[in-house]
Amino acid sequence: AQSVSQHNHHVILSEAASLELGCNYSYGGTVNLFWYVQYPGQHLQLLLKYFSGDPLVKGIKGFEAEFIKSKFSFNLRKPSVQWSDTAEYFCAVTGHGNNRLAFGKGNQVVVIP
Amino acid sequence: GAGVSQSPRYKVTKRGQDVALRCDPISGHVSLYWYRQALGQGPEFLTYFNYEAQQDKSGLPNDRFSAERPEGSISTLTIQRTEQRDSAMYRCASSLEVASSGNTIYFGEGSWLTVV
Numbered sequence: 526a527q528s529v530s531q532h533n534h535h536v537i538l539s540e541a542a543s544l545e546l547g548c549n550y551s552y553g554g555t556v557n558l559f560w561y562v563q564y565p566g567q568h569l570q571l572l573l574k575y576f577s578g579d580p581l582v583k584g585i586k587g588f589e590a591e592f593i594k595s596k597f598s599f600n601l602r603k604p605s606v607q608w609s610d611t612a613e614y615f616c617a618v619t620g621h622g623n624n625r626l627a628f629g630k631g632n633q634v635v636v637i638p
Numbered sequence: 639g640a641g642v643s644q645s646p647r648y649k650v651t652k653r654g655q656d657v658a659l660r661c662d663p664i665s666g667h668v669s670l671y672w673y674r675q676a677l678g679q680g681p682e683f684l685t686y687f688n689y690e691a692q693q694d695k696s697g698l699p700n701d702r703f704s705a706e707r708p709e710g711s712i713s714t715l716t717i718q719r720t721e722q723r724d725s726a727m728y729r730c731a732s733s734l735e736v737a738s739s740g741n742t743i744y745f746g747e748g749s750w751l752t753v754v
Contacts, residue, residue, distance in 0.1 A: 529680070561745075568641070569681070569729065569745035615680050624741060625694070626673075628680030 527552035527618045531629035539637050540608055546601040546632045548590075548616035555621040558599040560590055561628075564612045572614070575599065586610070608638045640664075642746030644730050650752045651720055659715045659749045663732030670713050671743060672705055673729040681729055687713065688736050720753045727751070 528551045538544060550556060560572040573584025580592040590601045599616060613633050617626045643662040651657050663670050669688050673681035683697040690710040698704070702720075707713040717724055727748040733741040 531680075534678075568747040569731075571742055571744075574742070617680075624669075624686065625683045625697070626671075626681070626743065628682070630678065630680050 527556065527620055527623075527627040529616050529618055529627055529629035531616055531632055534630060534632060536632055536634045537637065538606060538634070541605050542636075544601075544603045544606045544610070544634065546614055546616075546634070548599045548601065548629060549597050550599065550616075550618045550627075551597065552618060552620050557619045557621070558590070558592060559617040559619075559626070560584065560588070560599075560601050561615045561617060562612045563615070564609075569615070572601070606634075606636045608636050610634065611636045642730055642732050642744055644728075644746040644749045646749060647747065648750045648752075650754060653720060653722060653753055655720055657717045657720055657724075657751060659717075659728050659730075659751070661713045661715070661730030661732075661746060663711065663713070663730070664734075664744055667732035667734050667744075668710075668736055669733045669741065670707055671731040671733075672713070672715050673731065673745075675727045675729060675748070677726075684715070684728075717751075720751075722753045725751055725753045 530549045558575040561569045562572045563569045575582045575592045583589045613631045615631045616629045645660045671686040672684040675681040685695040687707040702718045705715045729748045731743045731745040733743045
């Protein structure tokens with residue numbers, strides 16, 4: 526079964542700072558990778574996803590993530606955060622032929638104006 | 639509907655009572671999923687349906703938990719004889735196509751359950 530690790534559960538940073546959230550997964554086969562975001566009071570929504578092809582994936586709101594197969598990682602980045610990026614971010618993985626999303630514990634990100 | 643709709647949004651129940659949580663997926667979405675999220679944790683898979691057929695219920699923690707989707711649209715997650723450890727957010731999600739690893743899954747706002 527697949528599993529996901531996210532570190533630094535709470536992240537506080539100032540506007541315009543750069544953000545990087547780490548995600549490592551454990552799975553023996555080919556994977557699909559996702560980042561979901563939950564803004565305060567809203568539902569979980571998809572930020573970006575990787576299925577195949579270019580390992581650098583660009584998502585909404587200026588976020589991107591890079592799949593590094595040799596490191597079993599799918600880290601999320603944004604060069605310059607805004608106050609509106611305050612949210613909880615979840616990394617998730619499914620194995621090919623398997624549609625059960627396995628989530629990490631999430632990163633609570635607070636951006637100070 | 640425009641999005642996945644769940645009800646009730648908040649439920650407080652006494653230990654030992656049965657609870658039913660409802661999910662109305664996005665119109666036309668074939669697959670429906672249930673997840674549970676405890677405080678400080680990520681969502682954990684419970685079960686999913688393609689149309690009305692329950693395909694995988696291996697994530698249901700014990701036989702007090704059951705789910706149905708009799709007409710392939712609205713689904714109900716039922717917890718019998720609730721216990722305090724059942725307190726969590728229960729998330730429903732749906733996807734347009736028959737569930738596979740390539741689908742984008744859309745989540746509802748969740749139902750918060752507190753068992754006292």
